Amino acid sequence: MEFIQAIPYPLLTVAVFCFGLTVGSFANVCIHRLPRKESVVFPGSHCPACSAAVRPLDNIPVISYIILGGKCRDCSIRISPIYPAIEAVTAVLLLAGFFKFGLSFDFLVYVVVAPALVIITAIDIEHQIIPDIITLPGIVLGLAVGTYTIGYANSLLGFFAGGGLFYLLAVLSNGGMGGGDIKYIAAAGALLGWQKVLLVIFIGAFLGSIVGLFQIAVQKKSRKSLIPFGPFLATGTLVTLFYGNPLIRLYLDYLGR
Numbered sequence: 001m002e003f004i005q006a007i008p009y010p011l012l013t014v015a016v017f018c019f020g021l022t023v024g025s026f027a028n029v030c031i032h033r034l035p036r037k038e039s040v041v042f043p044g045s046h047c048p049a050c051s052a053a054v055r056p057l058d059n060i061p062v063i064s065y066i067i068l069g070g071k072c073r074d075c076s077i078r079i080s081p082i083y084p085a086i087e088a089v090t091a092v093l094l095l096a097g098f099f100k101f102g103l104s105f106d107f108l109v110y111v112v113v114a115p116a117l118v119i120i121t122a123i124d125i126e127h128q129i130i131p132d133i134i135t136l137p138g139i140v141l142g143l144a145v146g147t148y149t150i151g152y153a154n155s156l157l158g159f160f161a162g163g164g165l166f167y168l169l170a171v172l173s174n175g176g177m178g179g180g181d182i183k184y185i186a187a188a189g190a191l192l193g194w195q196k197v198l199l200v201i202f203i204g205a206f207l208g209s210i211v212g213l214f215q216i217a218v219q220k221k222s223r224k225s226l227i228p229f230g231p232f233l234a235t236g237t238l239v240t241l242f243y244g245n246p247l248i249r250l251y252l253d254y255l256g257r
């Protein structure tokens with residue numbers, strides 16, 4: 001750690017951002033392949049249309065996309081701007097986490113959790129699932145880290161409070177709540193504890209209902225065409241990671257303790 005602390009702060013900031021871009025690039029691979037149950041390691045990146053392997057110099061996050069004008073070098077098909085957007089968002093999130101947590105254990109956890117939230121959001125929007133391959137290791141990680149940071153009792157309580165509440169909702173709503181959501185919120189609960197997982201659910205439901213009402217009003221969607229809950233839960237988790245403590249304090253003050 002002393003070695004890292006000797007690095008000038010501005011340089012460290014740039015390093016975190018570049019690292020974030022690289023992680024974002026890997027997040028793209030996960031977003032594309034995990035729902036198809038493909039390996040995220042092999043084969044290397046290739047064009048979705050002509051399957052030509054992406055050359056190393058054409059695989060630089062964001063920059064290659066701009067240089068190539070958003071097109072495949074081989075077949076010139078347009079590549080979705082979502083790819084560089086995912087890279088940029090991941091880099092900005094990691095940078096924000098670095099500013100918030102500094103070089104700490106919390107930041108180390110955040111470096112794993114934040115990209116996972118990006119991946120979950122993108123996959124849930126496209127496929128309406130949150131894959132087990134993310135949530136199940138997430139539960140293990142949540143319990144392990146939670147035991148270390150908030151104690152095993154609160155970690156277990158968060159696991160059961162989040163998972164139990166969503167399981168109940170799934171039973172009551174007759175399939176309105178997916179199994180992926182249940183496993184996700186159980187993992188979040190194990191990581192954050194019972195108070196913060198309730199905050200995640202509250203923020204997620206709040207954002208979800210605003211966007212839902214907006215969709216019904218603007219796009220004339222029926223209430224039946226379900227919008228996935230994952231992106232809102234991921235956003236709620238992110239907000240809670242950054243502002244969970246002050247928000248909970250605010251709520252307790254409001255209750256007039």
Ligand SMILES: [Zn+2]
Nearest residue numbers: 047050072075
């Ligand atoms: Zn191509």
